[in-house]
Amino acid sequence: MTIVYSVLFMSVLGVGAGIFLAFASAKFAVKKDPRIALIEASLPGANCGACGFPGCAAFAKAVAEGKAPIEGCIPGKRSGVPEKLKLILDTDIDKLIALFDENEEDAEKTLEKLLASSGKAVKAAPPKIQRPTQEEIDSYKEKLKENPRAAVIFAVLPNINCALCGSPGCAAFAIKVANKDEDIAKCVPGKPQNVSQKVAKIMALSEAELQKIIEETSGEPAEIKKKFAS
Numbered sequence: 001m002t003i004v005y006s007v008l009f010m011s012v013l014g015v016g017a018g019i020f021l022a023f024a025s026a027k028f029a030v031k032k033d034p035r036i037a038l039i040e041a042s043l044p045g046a047n048c049g050a051c052g053f054p055g056c057a058a059f060a061k062a063v064a065e066g067k068a069p070i071e072g073c074i075p076g077k078r079s080g081v082p083e084k085l086k087l088i089l090d091t092d093i094d095k096l097i098a099l100f101d102e103n104e105e106d107a108e109k110t111l112e113k114l115l116a117s118s119g120k121a122v123k124a125a126p127p128k129i130q131r132p133t134q135e136e137i138d139s140y141k142e143k144l145k146e147n148p149r150a151a152v153i154f155a156v157l158p159n160i161n162c163a164l165c166g167s168p169g170c171a172a173f174a175i176k177v178a179n180k181d182e183d184i185a186k187c188v189p190g191k192p193q194n195v196s197q198k199v200a201k202i203m204a205l206s207e208a209e210l211q212k213i214i215e216e217t218s219g220e221p222a223e224i225k226k227k228f229a230s
Helices: 002-027 035-042 056-064 081-090 093-102 107-118 134-146 148-156 170-178 188-193 195-203 207-217 221-227
Strands: none
Touching: 035 056, 035 081, 035 093, 035 107, 056 081, 081 107, 093 107, 134 148, 134 170, 148 170, 148 195, 148 207, 148 221, 188 195, 207 221
16 A cells, blocks of 8 residues: 555656646746847848848847847838837837737737837838749849850849849849949948949940950859959
């Protein structure tokens, strides 16, 4: 009987411990900070790197931690991103957590409710950037072989295929710029790299000069880029 009582006692103790741990887990659980998710939901989603961080998720985390300015998203300035981020950061964290939980941790819905409840005039978010497919990227890169000026322009672009310019990739954009069908100023991530000035020099080159550059570099974008590094 002693063994039976021991087994029963241990079983009851185990069940009791389980209940206590479940209660403690629920009682003292650390609520997830929703600010990173809400900040990321406010961004264009281009992952262009113009903010200085490797993608929107990294920028969102940095803003939430106070390590990046709310004006850091260059493409988002025209769509009211700084105002949205300020609202998120200024809102009481407990209110954000409650709203996030209420919307089943759906950042898009939570952000929509937060904007609606704020009573502040904030620009509507534009559609998320549709990045080009690999097939589109490869197709336009192949066309660069037929256009030396476009090939050289492509080499000085960021080559991240963010689609902020409205073209399906950097190669497609380079072809349009070379044919004077597009403005290089639309390359937002290229501004810190002085892409506009480099392209202006390329546009002033003769066909012979362009061909010489292609021959000297074997058409390698990295080698071409070095020629316009200064």
